[in-house]
Amino acid sequence: MRIGIIGAGQLGQMLGIAARALGHECLFLDPSENPPASSVGEVIRAPFDDPSGLAEVAARSDVITYEFENVPVDALRELEKSIDVFPPLDALEQAQDRLLEKRLFESLDIPLPAFCPIDSVEDLERAASEIGLPLVVKTRRFGYDGKGQFVLRSIDDCDTAVEQLGGRGLIAEAWVPFDFEVSVIGVRSRDGEIAVWPLTENRHDNGILSISRAPQVDQALENQADDFVRRMLEQLDYVGVLALELFVADGQLLANEFAPRVHNSGHWTIEGAVTSQFANHILAVAGARPGATDARGYAGMRNLIGDIPAAVRQLDMPGATLHDYGKSPRAGRKLGHVTVVAESAAQRDEMLERIM
Ligand code: AMP
Numbered sequence: 001m002r003i004g005i006i007g008a009g010q011l012g013q014m015l016g017i018a019a020r021a022l023g024h025e026c027l028f029l030d031p032s033e034n035p036p037a038s039s040v041g042e043v044i045r046a047p048f049d050d051p052s053g054l055a056e057v058a059a060r061s062d063v064i065t066y067e068f069e070n071v072p073v074d075a076l077r078e079l080e081k082s083i084d085v086f087p088p089l090d091a092l093e094q095a096q097d098r099l100l101e102k103r104l105f106e107s108l109d110i111p112l113p114a115f116c117p118i119d120s121v122e123d124l125e126r127a128a129s130e131i132g133l134p135l136v137v138k139t140r141r142f143g144y145d146g147k148g149q150f151v152l153r154s155i156d157d158c159d160t161a162v163e164q165l166g167g168r169g170l171i172a173e174a175w176v177p178f179d180f181e182v183s184v185i186g187v188r189s190r191d192g193e194i195a196v197w198p199l200t201e202n203r204h205d206n207g208i209l210s211i212s213r214a215p216q217v218d219q220a221l222e223n224q225a226d227d228f229v230r231r232m233l234e235q236l237d238y239v240g241v242l243a244l245e246l247f248v249a250d251g252q253l254l255a256n257e258f259a260p261r262v263h264n265s266g267h268w269t270i271e272g273a274v275t276s277q278f279a280n281h282i283l284a285v286a287g288a289r290p291g292a293t294d295a296r297g298y299a300g301m302r303n304l305i306g307d308i309p310a311a312v313r314q315l316d317m318p319g320a321t322l323h324d325y326g327k328s329p330r331a332g333r334k335l336g337h338v339t340v341v342a343e344s345a346a347q348r349d350e351m352l353e354r355i356m
Contacts, residue, residue, distance in 0.1 A: 001286050002027055004061030006076070007068035008037035008049060010325040011262050011336065016040030017065060020279035024286060029057045036325040049075040056065040058083045063240070065240060065285045067261055069095055070142060086190075086239040086286075088287045089259040093238075098140045098171045104320055105255045108231045112255040113247075118170040122156045127172040134175035137161045141169065147207070154277065159297065176254055178247035182216055183265040184225035184244045187290045188233040195290040196226045197273055201319055202245070202265050208308045208332065212301045214272065217345070232258065241266070243280040251329065264303065264334070271321050271339045272299025297341050298348040302355045304336040312338065312355060321352060 001022045005012050008030035015038050016026040026041040029050075035043060046053025049072040057079075058064060064085045066076070070185060073093050076085050094100040105112045116127040118137065128135060133155070139148035150161040152172070162170065181204065186196040198215030216222065229244050236242075247254045266277035269302030275283075275291030283290055308322075308328045315322060315338070324336040338355050340349035345356040 001062045002060065003282065003285060004029070004057040004064040005037070005041075005062065006030075006054075006057070006292045008032070008035035008043045009067060010327070010336075011067035012037035013040055013325060014267075014276075015065075015262065015282060016295070018276060019024045019282045022282055022286070024282060027057055027061055029053050030117075030195045036327060039326060051075070051078070054079055063184065063285050065281070066068070066092070069259060069261060072184040084285075087242065087260045088236060091238055091242070093234040095260045096141055097136055098143070100233050101353060102171070102173075104232070104235070105351045108228070108235055110228045110231065110255045111253060113174040113176050115171055115173040117245065119163065119168040120173050121158050121162045124162055124170075126173055127153065128152065128155050128158065129254050131172065131174050134224055135172045136175050137165060137170055137172045139165050139169060139173050149207075169324050176247045177248050177253075178249045181245065181256070182221065182225065182253070183212075183243050183245045183249055183263065184222075185263060185266045185269075185277055186226075186233050187241045187243060187284050187293070188228040188238045189284050189289055191289070191316050192234075193289055194230055194233055195275075195293045196229055197266065197269055197277065197293040198295045199225050200265050200268070203268070206332075208303070208305060208334070209264045210303055210305075211344075212268055213348065213352070214268055214299050216296050221248060221251075221253060226254070228255065241277050241354060249253075265301075266336075266339050267323070268299040268301040268325070268339050269293075270298055272301075272341050297343055298345045299342075300340045300348045300352045302336065302338050303334055304353055305334055306331050308335050309356070311327060315355065317351060317354065320355065 008028035013036040022260045028043040031047045104249040114131045137150045181202045198213040201216040203211040243259045262277045269276040280283040280290045321341045
């Protein structure tokens with residue numbers, strides 16, 4: 001089967017590697033020169049909303065998926081008239097807008113921080129008095145890795161926050177004094193079969209994911225997160241991989257956001273699970289059943305951001321695997337990651353510490 005993928009970054013590259021192993025071929029659409037996925041398949045070089053580029057991918061593919069969530073939904077709705085597009089575009093639309101996303105969590109009884117849509121300074125002042133400070137003010141659309149956010153600590157800064165974030169189309173939410181962050185990743189097939197990977201604990205530095213560890217061994221949290229992601233997959237009549245990110249505060253889960261795609265916090269599944277998130281996404285969109293999502297021991301992942309140090313390239317550590325996306329170095333850019341698999345949580349943590 002030929003799978004058309006919108007976006008050819010590292011997620012596309014890892015989807016392409018998984019697709020090859022499963023006997024499929026990928027055709028990508030991406031505007032950038034020489035993107036990571038060009039090492040695993042042909043890339044049609046055009047903007048994500050370019051009608052002729054999209055038409056070409058659709059004409060030459062058997063099914064379409066995406067690896068990047070800021071794809072224009074309207075452009076994909078056009079394609080959907082002639083070819084299956086997974087995950088469903090209603091899921092993409094809700095993931096692109098933090099207000100719709102939070103309303104989805106509410107409708108599914110998934111707990112989340114108190115929030116309020118903001119379109120003016122007055123709205124924010126009202127939110128501050130109703131919810132209390134600090135508040136995290138975010139743009140509803142196009143925020144990622146902590147960009148497009150303002151932590152409001154004083155009522156006097158309402159003007160600055162609203163102005164800095166563009167004046168309207170914002171959301172304010174209660175600042176959560178979380179103990180740690182987790183994500184739960186699930187997959188649903190075209191026939192409705194669901195599989196969920198073990199809960200993953202995530203650590204961010206400067207808003208960017210730095211380390212993931214799985215399984216996170218609190219069984220009660222894991223069961224709850226598993227239930228939440230299943231509710232989402234069912235409600236959205238979902239096909240493919242979905243990642244739900246949550247805060248853990250006082251032993252309770254609070255939903256932060258979801259991604260309708262494979263996710264950085266699931267990279268450990270490449271070596272650390274029986275079936276990786278990339279393989280299962282390809283299986284799902286291609287119409288097959290999901291493979292087992294059990295962890296193989298204790299797994300972890302460290303992102304390599306800005307550069308890949310020589311010591312990491314020469315890493316002599318059984319159980320550690322370097323994934324280099326082949327991107328040119330730049331501050332803040334995700335260039336690769338290292339996956340580790342160990343026999344104990346302590347050994348896994350020690351291995352992650354040694355990779356700097
Ligand atoms: P986001 O883009 O919403 O995933 O936010 C990026 C990071 O900012 C999260 O992973 C958290 O570390 C932090 N953050 C976002 N929202 C909140 C919140 N309401 N309370 C505390 N920290 C937050």
